[in-house]
Amino acid sequence: MPLTVALYGVLGLAIVAVAGAVTQRGALGRPLVYGLSAAISATLLAAGLDALLGALAPETATLPLGLPWLGARFRLDALSALFLAVVNLGALAASLYAVGYGRHEHEPARVLPFYPAFLAGMNLVVLAADAFTFLLSWETMSLASWALVMAHHREEGNARAGYVYLVMASFGTLALLLAFGLLAGAEGGYAFDGIRNVEHAPAVKALVLILVLVGAGSKAGLVPLHAWLPLAHPAAPSHVSALMSGVMTKVAVYGFVRIVFDLLGPPVWWWSVVVLLLGGVTAVLGLLYALMERDLKRLLAYSTVENVGIVFIGLGLALAFRANKLDWAAALALTAALFHVLNHTLFKSLLFFGAGAVLAATGQRNMERLGGLIHRMPKTALAFLVGAAAISALPPLNGFVSEWLTFQAVLVSPQLPQWGLKFLVPAVGAMLALSAALAATCFVRAFGIAFLGRPRSPEAAGATETDRWSLGAMFAFAALCVLAGVLPGHVIDALSPAVVSLAGARMPVQAEVPWWSIVPIAESRSSYNGLLVFAFSAISGLLAAALIRGFATRRFRRAPAWDCGFPDPRPETQYTADSFAQPIRRVFGTHVFAARERVDMPAPGDTRPGRFRARVHDLVWDRVYAPVAKAVEYGARRLNPLQALTIRRYLSLVFFSLILMLAVLAIWR
Amino acid sequence: MALIGELVVQGVQMTLVLLLAPLLTGIVRTLKSRAIGKAGPPPLQPYRELLRLIRKEPVVAEGASWLFRAAPYLIFAGIWVAAALVPTFASGLLFSWSADLIAIVALLGSARFFLALAGLDVGTSFGGIGSSREMMIASLAEPATIMIVFTIALIVGSTQLSSISAYTASEEIGLRVSLALSLVALLMVAIAENGRIPIDNPATHLELTMVHEAMVLEYSGRHLALIELAASLKLVLYVSLIACIFVPWGMAPPGAGLGAYAVGLASYLGKLLAGGVVLALFEMSIAKMRVFRYAEFLGAALMLGLLGTLLAFVSRSL
Structure with missing residues (x-):
């Protein structure tokens, strides 16, 4: 029962997202979108708490969505129920907050459609029970939150924040994709039940652990994969920042726990x-x-x-x-x-x-x-x-x-x-x-x-x-x-x-x-x-207050600050x-x-102002990210001439690649 | 019956630490003055100062918020509760199980949190300098304390102070390297946390060297009295803590007769006095450090604590 409620709730959020896209111009959009989001989050919170506290048996559902031969599997067990409750607790408060806070939004059209989609993505991640649904929900969550980060894209630094976030999110999803690929094995058992029942080789397990640490860890903000987080979280509108920091990192923790504690054996x-x-x-x-x-x-x-x-x-x-x-x-x-x-x-x-x-x-x-x-x-x-x-x-x-x-x-x-x-x-x-x-x-x-x-x-x-x-x-x-x-x-x-x-x-x-x-x-x-x-x-x-006030005077007097006799009214001091x-x-x-x-x-007698400079470097950025970015840029510049070749050269390139691939295939066999 | 006994012991202890706190501060001041050849104030002087401060009308700086006036009560409450939970003369405290050693450390942290905020509230530069330095000291001293707690808890198997004192008082403890290391570390932390020389000088009025005094510069009247009393209480707390962990002998066990309580009380007073004497002698024989050498001092305490924990982790007998 709670799972059905949860899935209908996600459907509701999707509808609210569409409604947000339609009603954005009217004054009705904000209370409608946030009010409905709050109501749905409250329902989902109740469903999660019901499943968690009622200690219900795990519930499963398969919907005819996604890959044709697979369907989309969902499961609500105790772990999912807990995270469902946490996600929707945060979402409920953020939606209520946004009913008021959303007034300060200059371009609501950049926020309203994506906010419910973001919530829906996070809810689906914790409900998903096969790799395909999980990754799809994960990407929905990432992209919706990216759109929200870019809501104020004209402010200085936000475009860069969005770019870094997009790169890191894609990188993280790639790592998760590979992890699930390894877990699914040659048979392609993408359902979590199938993965759980297979005994994986130690090397595979180790590799999956590393990949999950990269994939879920980068979303959660583990050092040194945290670089995007302090750029992207603050760039979004504040209620979304609260969701990204307070809730989305928890969904990442869920991903880690689900794979490492549950699926990996x-x-x-x-x-x-x-x-x-x-x-x-x-x-x-x-x-x-x-x-x-x-x-x-x-x-x-x-x-x-x-x-x-x-x-x-x-x-x-x-x-x-x-x-x-x-x-x-x-x-x-x-x-x-x-x-x-x-x-x-x-x-x-x-x-x-x-x-x-x-x-x-x-x-x-x-x-x-x-x-x-x-x-x-x-x-x-x-x-x-x-x-x-x-x-x-x-x-x-x-x-x-x-x-x-x-x-x-x-x-x-x-x-x-x-x-x-x-x-x-x-x-x-x-x-x-x-x-x-x-x-x-x-x-x-x-x-x-x-x-x-x-x-x-x-x-x-x-x-x-x-x-x-x-x-x-x-x-x-x-x-x-x-x-x-x-x-x-x-x-x-x-x-x-x-x-x-x-x-x-x-x-x-x-x-x-x-x-x-x-x-x-x-x-x-x-x-x-x-x-x-x-x-x-x-x-x-x-007790101390009562004693002291009973014993001594209750009054107090206001006076300028003492500050050792040199109070300076300027706030710069x-x-x-x-x-x-x-x-x-x-x-x-x-x-x-x-x-x-x-x-x-300055030396005594010199009237120029004294100066104090403190410089701080982000060594993780300097040592890890900057070299990678530089290498990518170098490679891109080297490959750039390939974009302006004659048709003859392109054809010969295609020909030689074909030969090379056939040769590799021949040797491989 | 046992419940009432424990309740009485708890009540007596809460009053006792409160009453003794100014005395210990006074004794240390008097001894320090005597030791360097000054007459010094009488040991009871802190009581007079507190009474005088309580009677005076406090002057609150313009622009101070409600937090400034509430903070003394919060600070005092945090430290008083922490002090009430450290067994002093009897180990059978009714509420000692409600907070273990980690919680006591954290309660002191709460008090410091509000003290540092109070220092920033008026928006003066001295308040800020005090808060900033206090938090720097705390951010090294607190992990060191936690490491000491770890060492002791690993040996005893509990973070509960009553269990710890019962264990040390028993015969099975013996001499351990890890305990010795944590004793040294705890002494260093105690000096730093109480703002004593060489970290801070409680008697200074040279602004740039102050830490604690700089934070409370804007306080006066009953507010200052509470903060001063809380500072004295903290000193008593640390002496009691060291006594309770490392020299618990003489402490009355739960449900003991009146005679045991009398012995416990006498031995506790003796421990406090000994602590005061040692502190006074130590303070007069050493010079204050520069602010940015604190990190070395406290870093050493942290490393000693960590070393003790490592030893306790590696072997149950070290």
């Missing part, structure tokens, strides 16, 4: 080494990039890269445990990863909504031109603060719970017998801890510079609060961030059907733990209770985003970014 321990290394490096580098960034939306996109790293650390640990038949530990690591998937959808969508509200109110994404928004947009500021605290893994919010679970998974890993893992896992644990601490720094910087202090530009000084739809979407997700952090046991239990289907075991039933605490493994003596931590913090804060990041740039940047600072201080 039992893992080998060294797979986890690759995944853990990539995850750890991604987590740390993503944040270091984010800390160097001035553009609020690009900062959020880089932080997405970090969070994907954390998810992959959890997945890597789960692979390691599963390869060693430690199912209970695999369940813990997998729960941590899936919990973080949900959390990241919640807080990253929320933060992008906030950034979009700021962008709409000020026209600025550059943090150096913002400031003081907490006075002008108090509600947006509050919601953004909750998101910032949640993503910084502060208790009692939800980000901390998934981090705690991942740490607990690291702590059970000495049981792994392989020496390589014994050395790697603590190092990855250190990277995880480092990224958590850097996340707090990054979001103190983001919130502190953009929302606190004094306005750094007239636009920031004249900002006004955003509309009610946007605020509603933000506060709904802020509330969910608190709720998932305070009652984590319920979330863990809800995730368990998906975990069981992949790991063969589950975490202890958390609802049975007294006081709604959570415990990582049954015999563990470690526990955490978000509700009590929340209650204690609230009680002690209120505030700390900027760049100056805030300077210590981090000095500590980490010298190696990671080849950061160099040059101070040009």
Whole structure:
């Protein structure tokens, strides 16, 4: 039943996409498209939750679409149901947000038809049960999101972002295509059931793993395949940015989990080494990039890269445990990863909504031109603060719970017998801890510079609060961030059907733990209770407030800032985003970014201005992408003369190619 | 009955750490002054300062938001809850299972998050410099702490502080290299987190060298009192944490008689005093570092922690 509902929902989204293309000119288009998208997403969310929480048996359907002899197969099992719920949770909030936010769109015709198509593509990916449908849906998702990235193509840099995205997306799909080709084998068993039942050779499995890491990893933003992500995600309209960062990366994670955990069969321990290394490096580098960034939306996109790293650390640990038949530990690591998937959808969508509200109110994404928004947009500021605290893994919010679970998974890993893992896992644990601490720094910087202090530009000084739809979407997700952090046991239990289907075991039933605490493994003596931590913090804060206010004066006086006796009213004297990041740039940047600072201080008596220059390089771009681009360009230039030959030469070229191919064929046989 | 006992112990501990916090700060100040030949303030001076600050009307900078006024309460609440969960004189705390060592570290992180935001709120350059440096220090000190937690948790098999202290107090622990490494690392982290010399100077009023003081520069009156009290609490918390993990002897076990509690209390006071003396002597014998050498100091702590974890990973007996 839920699968039927889901498929009708996708059909509905397709119709809405057509409606969006038709009604774009009228004033009706925006509320119609986003309202219907929200309604359909809510239905799909309900269907996903029903299938997940009801622990229904996997449901399959075959539609006479796609390849004639194959049909399009769909399946809704626990994993699909979980991701269906996550996708549509994000889509529901983004659609509601867009009902208000969409007003700021200058060319709605470039957004309205593609938005529902993008949603439909993502939903189909998680429902697909054969390689053809999967790839087709994957490409729909990629192309629709590409069209949305190009919605503001006249803005500087966006055309390049779209180009890089298109190249990387095609590259990723190619890798997935090859992976499915290998999995299908010579018989061409494209259905997932067929792939699951075949035992693949170890070399094939290894190759598929690498290809999936490239294909799904590039969509999710694993370093060094992340380069497109911080360009493309921020270029789209903000509700689409929220979807791309909060939801589409999760669909990529789904692709990885579906293929590696489900289709590929039992893992080998060294797979986890690759995944853990990539995850750890991604987590740390993503944040270091984010800390160097001035553009609020690009900062959020880089932080997405970090969070994907954390998810992959959890997945890597789960692979390691599963390869060693430690199912209970695999369940813990997998729960941590899936919990973080949900959390990241919640807080990253929320933060992008906030950034979009700021962008709409000020026209600025550059943090150096913002400031003081907490006075002008108090509600947006509050919601953004909750998101910032949640993503910084502060208790009692939800980000901390998934981090705690991942740490607990690291702590059970000495049981792994392989020496390589014994050395790697603590190092990855250190990277995880480092990224958590850097996340707090990054979001103190983001919130502190953009929302606190004094306005750094007239636009920031004249900002006004955003509309009610946007605020509603933000506060709904802020509330969910608190709720998932305070009652984590319920979330863990809800995730368990998906975990069981992949790991063969589950975490202890958390609802049975007294006081709604959570415990990582049954015999563990470690526990955490978000509700009590929340209650204690609230009680002690209120107690302190009550005591102090009862004992002392309640009044306070306003006066100019003290600032050690030299207050300067000009906003330029505030700390900027760049100056805030300077210590981090000095500590980490010298190696990671080849950061160099040059101070040009005039001699005493010289009246020319002093200058300070800080340069940061993106080494991944310089070392990996730039050489590839250069090689492609070189090859293209060499081949260019071939386009202007005489007919005689072309014919001889054709002739010689034919001879060559026949010769190859002859030798091959 | 046991429940009531644990509840009482929990309540006593929450009050105890709050009452003792200014005393420890005062003792360290007095000892430091004495050791370098000054008369110094009496040990009870911090209490007087707090009372004076609470009574005064706070002056809030123009342009400060609600966050500026709410932050002291949030900071205080975070640190107080964290301090209440570290066993001090008795290990049978009613709520110790609600947050383990990782959660305590993260609670301190929450307090720091709001303190750093408060430093940025008014939009002064000193506030910004303090916040920026504090977060840099934290981004190295926090992973180091987590590594220490890992080492201890791997040896004990739990991240719960009551289990950890019970395990160290038992005979089976013995001398371990990894524990020694994490002790050194924890001491370094404690110095950095509490803003003591050589990382930060709690007594300084030279603006460019301040970290903690720069963040709270705009605070006054009851707000400042809360932040100062929270800072003292954090010092008590770290001394208690080190005592609880590495020298848990004397701590009253759950359900012990009044005599055991008295012993626990006396031994805890002794540990606090010893911690204060060591800190004062250490601080007076060393000079403050340049800001950008912090990374080396804290990087060393992180590496020691990581080394300890590696050892604990590789062998159960190291």
